[in-house]
Amino acid sequence: MLLLLKVLRRMLGLSSKDKKLRQKPHFSWCTKGESTLSHSLRDNMAFLQKSFQGCSDIVFREFGIGNGRGPKGAVIFFEGLVDKKIINDNVLKPLMYLTSLDGKMPDRVDAALIRQLNISVAEVREVKYRDEVIDAVLDGKAAVLIDRSTMALVLSIPGWERRKVEEPTSEKVIRGPREGFTETLSVNVALIRRRIKDTRLKIKTLSLGTRSKTRVALFYMEDVIKKEILEEIEKRLSTVDFDMVEEVGTIEEFIEDNPYSPFPQVMITERPDKVVSNIAEGRACIMIDCSPFAMVMPITLASLYQSPEDYYERPLYGTAVRILRFAAFFIATSLPALYVAMVSFHHELIPSRLVLTLARGRVEVPFPAFLEALLMELTIEFIREASTRLPGVLSQTVGVVGGLVLGTAAVQANLVSPAMVIVVSLTAITTFTVPIYSLSYPIRIIRFPLMFLAASFGLFGLAFGWNIILIHLCTLESFGIPYLSPYAPLKIRDMKDAILRFPLWAMKKRPKVPHAQDETRLGNLKGDHKRD
Amino acid sequence: MTEGTTKKENILSNVDLFVMLARVGLGAVSTGGVYVQVAQKAGRDGWISFILALGIIFFAIFIIVNLNKRFCGYTIIEYGEFILGKWGGKVLGSLLVLYFLLQTAAIVRFTSEMVITWMLNNTPHYMIMALIVFLAVYIARNGLLVVSRFCILVSMLVLALPILTFFPIKDWKLHNILPVGDSGFTGITSGVFWALFAYVGYEILLMLYPYVQDKRKVLRTSLLAFLYVGVLYTLFMAAIILLFGPSELIFFLYPVLNYLKAIDVPFVERVDTFILFITLFSAVANIGVVYTLTCLGVGQLFGIKRRKNIAIWLSPLVFAVAAFPKNSAVLNELYKFFPILNLTFGIFIPFILLVISVILKRSKEEMP
Structure with missing residues (x-):
């Protein structure tokens, strides 16, 4: 009864109880004990x-x-x-x-x-x-x-085995530096320091994890980052009171805004050039010892879709590639759902000659489109998971076996239609266009509820699903920065570097988000030779 | 986001205001039967009715902004009590909230009607409505800021719609729209009444005004927003008349969708269904704005501090009201009262309040 009352009060919004943030003191690098060393x-x-x-x-x-x-x-x-x-x-x-x-x-x-x-x-x-x-x-x-x-x-005489600086495996670029972070914090700090030779690049270190006592470093440009954001990050870091901090992901879970969201609210990268350009735009970066991944915050969805290569190549190609990636995002999340909706509800949408071809392919398939799509998508996910866990040589074999042999065999056995195989392989390929690996997880997960909704309500279901996703994205914030900026809220200036990639000399100021203190990016000369 | 009963955070920029007003102004009705009603009265001059109606809307916006200017930082529900006395204010506030609720329910119903007619003929009505109400709750729980962001996203989605209007240009027949002024003055003016209905949504300014950052630009922004809406409506109306002609037009239920059906794209057989798909987003945005304001209004009326859950508690009511009309015929009968309600709350009441407050010299400075 009491519980019911409590629930009712909460739902009515009458309860004034607020979750109090547990305030923990900063962990200093060395804990100062009571006992001093003795003479003896x-x-x-x-x-x-x-x-x-x-x-x-x-x-x-x-x-x-x-x-x-x-x-x-x-x-x-x-x-x-x-x-x-x-x-x-x-x-x-x-x-x-x-x-x-x-x-x-x-x-x-x-x-x-x-x-x-x-x-x-x-x-x-x-x-x-x-x-x-x-x-x-x-x-x-x-x-x-x-x-x-x-x-x-x-x-300080470090003598442990350390990995050499190598090319990052999770984020490869064709053009651009090939250095990636390693597991040693001091090496990583040096990689960043070598790229920004400025005393205003500050690095704060602290230790987190009551048992692991992992060394954590916080990087930022003192005169660029917005004070409130830095304070917020430090405040949240001070609340991490976990025993083991093995990876930046551990810290991420404690400091992110919405832990239940499928979307990552910090950027995880192993590229020093990416970290450096983000720090210069007024973001902060956290790195820990024993992990080659850096965590950049606050971020927006648009910034997750940027690859450093966009800036190294000509602006036109940068823009084209970004448009391609955005299209891939929608294909990867919605194409199976769209296929299911079209085939099971809205045949009239498909041009008549195509619908005949599709129907011919589906004549002997015993399953409804949804089950067919679900089967194939699950197979792809299994193959992907298996090839991640398998040793290098084998994983390629599994990829080929899974992709080609299974697909062809499934079609020949009339278990799935040929069109479905195309849809599934297209979604699988487009998933890999994301420059940040942690963003490929939400894309892979969103696909399934969308398929289910499309199977239940057709295009309306798909619209329903996307409405929820968009509203959810609108509610998301990363350290007080709207996740969908510069689209919503609209920041016209930042549009120069969202889907479009303007030439660097046209971006005279830093983006409005994340509210850099010092907005000027371009010096006085502004590449003036163009006007002569 | 904290929203005390009196203190408000100025959270909306003028861009947000523009987008929200334009979104609500264009609304779910933009594909619906308004054009038919106008065409029945004004014939081939329906598009002129839309232009004339826009003038009235401008007048209404002018009144609303001037009224709100006197009570900067308060919504109509709060200063209503000051102008009309405690109980008069409460009654006015309740009526206004009820009106907003009715509007939410109406858009929910229209949207689900549209979905049933064009997409899912066999799905039960209540299922679609329940899903839409669910979306409304989800969006309203998160407050105005999220609604404004969502509106911007949706506006980007529907940006292509005006361009699509020009696709069937080769089938336009000029003799459908000429001679201009064929229906005469009475015909055009009687069309204005229904054209006004297309612009429903300008009255949300009564509630939105206190939340805008730069109050000096509100009037300009609102007028621009509705100018944009007006131009689009006039364009749609003119295009529909040009394609179908006034006599054929009146037989359609959703003329814009029928119009878009004429578009031929190689890889999609029916563009109209895809447009409807996108329209669903703008309908949700529209419902989101009005429902959020309803919840805000209820919160202010009863002095509830934590407003997140009001959206959940009101949702059964919205659903019930939306499900009330048994079928489309009943709906169309009820729908005829809506313009009158809209005129009452959008123009008449603000005008009376403005007059009273000017005569009694009531303004923010004298508020307790």
Whole structure:
């Protein structure tokens, strides 16, 4: 009864209870613990050994400084994460043979002195707390502890295996840079930094995931991005309180606007040039360690349909290709539904000679058009899923077997009509024209409800389905930016770079969405040689 | 989006206003029987009736904008109480909301009639209406901003319609429309009454005005929007007359669709069904605008803060009203009262309110 009342109140809109956003504090890169390091190396070691108990990959290397004349010291690191050669040559050797110029030991050996004189590693940090030492070691750094010193040194000597910068596999271009992101954040940061040599490109790092403590970097152009958008992104990032952050997708789920929408509300890409051009337009980008994918936000549907190549080739081709992609979007989502609607409800729409051909093909097919379409579409989805999971060589074979053999055999067995095979292969091909892979999922999924609606209500069903899709797209926003901009709401200036791709010299200002602070993009010269 | 009873966010740009007005003005009726009614009265001069009716609409818009200007930031439901007293205002507000609801239901019914006649002859009526009402609820739940975006999308879809009008140009017969002024002054003016019905929708300005950002341009935008609508109606009417002639025209139920049937495209046998397909989008946009305003009005009338679910609660009523006429014949009988209602709420009431507020010197500054 009480529940019923509650539901009624909610539905009447009387309840004033608002979902309060859980506010979590920012996770700093290192958690500051309470306990500081003690004077005694033995105490510190005991504590660390207890903390790392059961971690068989940890290395504790104790040594005497200056041939045993100085205090004792220890290096702690995880095997495989740290470059052992550098530890040997640049840390252990100088410390163990430590002497001053006159051959005597310095009076007092502590962390600060060693940092200045003896360790030839570029990135060294002094830390005070035990937790900081643990965090640093977990992050793949080496820690140096010295007896009678309350400071420890944290050395950054990455030695783990990393993949080389290769051509991105999910977004290939014919013309354009062939570099793709890798799994190492520092490499990715360098890839972006190399493309924007400007101090106003800011990179904020933080760590997310209570267990994974994944390093996350937020990129933006300080003077271009709209302040409110940046604040919103930071606010949402601070609410991610999950234990494991393995991929940007994990963060995406926590910070996107509408988690139930089939449409992606951030752009996932592995191309540095794409990220860079988006950052320059006033968007922000999030990258995490251990993932080659960058997440760009806020985005619009139109921006998901842009490929970097559109800008590298001549404007005319850029425009033509974009129109082609938009047409492909509609074919991929609606062609099977349209076929079902036409064949089962509206024969009169099809020109009479074509309708005869279609009918001849369907004479011996025992299924209604909807079932026929559903069967074929499902088969295609199975083949696609199988070829993604299979090893490289096999996947091609499955593609050929599935596509050609199955299609032909199905027609010969009179299970489907030849026209249906054409429709299905056309939809399958057009699905692949999307430049962003995550956008191909909604297209593949939308197809099925549309087919069902078309089978139930013909063209009216199709219109009903598309009405819902369009209304849904109108409600979508990505970090406060309307998803369908520049079409709805209408932004005339941004139309220069939506379906059409104007020449770069004609786009003097940045697009209105996402509300860049600094709108000027083109300098004073504006390619004036054209007027001479 | 927060919409307090008095404080409103100025969320609509003038482009949004233009598109919404044009969308509602063109409406689902644009394919329907208006042309037949006008042609019955004004014969081959029907297109002149549309032009004359546009003048009246301009006058109405002028009144509405001037009335709203006095109470900037409030909708008619709120300032009605101030002009007519508490109960007078409530009655006026209720009537207006009921009128909007009726209009929503009417468009739902017209659209489903059209679908049944042209697309799905065997599907039960209530099924189509239920689906359309579902769309109306979905769109109205999300507020004005989403409706305006949807209207823009739909307007882009139907942009090709005026161009299609010129496709059967080789079959136009000039003697169908000449001589101009054949029906005489009385014929043309009696056509105006029905032509006015085509423009139904201008009265949404009463509710939309407070939500527009740049209030100075509202008058210009609204006039331009209806000029666009008027030009299109005149063009459609003239084209239909040119093709069919006034005597043949009056036998059609949906003259525009019949007109488009004449178009021959190699890969589509029947362009009209495809146009109807696109018209369904504009009908949903039209229903969306009016239904959203109905829900906003109900919210303001009863002071309900959270308005999202009003759309759900009102939907059975919309469905019931839409399903009320038993068949098309009853519908056509009832439909004759609609222009009178429209004139009452679109011109008469705003005019009276404007006069009263001028005489009693009521304006926003004196509002409590």
